[in-house]
Every structure is written in C-alpha cells, then in structure tokens.
Amino acid sequence: QQQVKQSPQSLIVQKGGISIINCAYENTAFDYFPWYQQFPGKGPALLIAIRPDVSEKKEGRFTISFNKSAKQFSLHIMDSQPGDSATYFCAASKGGGSNYKLTFGKGTLLTVNP
C-alpha cells in the first residue's frame, strides 16, 4: 500500500511556464511534508517543506499548497527554468518519539525546454 501517491510521473514545461506536481497521502498522522529535488548522479536536496497548520508556503519561485481535508499537497514552480530540470520527490513523515522516517512518492521527472 503506497502511502504517498505522486503525479504526474513526468512533466514537460516550456521556459517561463508553471510546473505543478501533486501528491496525496493516506496517513493522517503525517505532520511534515517536504519536497526534494534530485539531479542525475546526486543525492536528493531538500527544496521546501510545509507543516499541516498552514495552507501555503512560498520560497522564491517554489510554492507548496496544502489541503488538509483532501489530504493533498502540491509543488508549484513559477517561471520554470531549464536549470529546474530534475526529478522531484514529495515525502511525508510524522514526528515525535522515535519517528521522523520519510515516506517518499515515486517521483516526477521535470523537463523544462528552453
């Protein structure tokens, strides 16, 4: 049973466009939702994260929208650039005690055409 479902599997966007990647989760105990960016041959890098007590978080061109009732969250990349071409992973975890383990989505390969 996949606890975090991510879509689409791949996405092609023109330079300057908006990239949108969606994730849905099942476990209501999750309380931390990060997005990671991974370039080929590199480890994932933490991009932006949100807690369920807010509906939106923005950092530069990257925005997370969070819908607690629908158990969904999404990453929006504004003014997408060729340098944004990478694989993006959403994840979720629950804290407290001995938790904090991350459950990842399957990833989205983003290609931004110049």
Added chain:
Amino acid sequence: EADIYQTPRYLVIGTGKKITLECSQTMGHDKMYWYQQDPGMELHLIHYSYGVNSTEKGDLSSESTVSRIRTEHFPLTLESARPSHTSQYLCASSGGSLGSSYEQYFGPGTRLTVT
C-alpha cells in the same frame, strides 16, 4: 550546506565479495538513515539509527547490516554481494541539538554494481 559524505561514489564488485559503504556527517546530527534507490525511482528506507548503538530495519527488507558506534559514522555492510544488490545507496542525517529532526540531508550516494 549539508556536510554528509559517502565513499566510495562508485563500486563495481564481483558476486560473493564483502563490501562496506561508508557514510559520515559533520553536522552533529543524531539521526542517520540509509535508503536504496534504483535509477529514477523512489527511495526506500532500509536502515535507520536514532543514536549511538541504536539501529533499526527500515520499510524495505535488505540483506545489509549497519552499525552506529560513533555519532558521525553510519557504515552499511553486505557480507556477500549479489547482482540483486545492484542499486544506488543514499545516506541521510537529521536532528541533533542544532538541527530539525524532520529535515533530512542526503549524501551524494554510492552507485553499486555487482557483476
């Protein structure tokens, strides 16, 4: 910038050999993790540790073992490598007195090929 190191970056080894993948972090994080990732695919947690002498198996069953004798060091060992172990292995860490336990920082990974 996260200071977490993995060696070797690439390893090609024959079946039956014993291997140890090294992971070290200089951030004082108390929590460390090992993930397995096939190219372009999702990450699967195979081991984690919440402190010295604490190790647990992750969500994906693995024939590898880990140890945590020092806070900064979390090596992974395969006693007898098989072609099915071919994958990328990623180490991560979080927490400590200055960091958030939620924010995991990843090393560059070790790409293992077993022939």
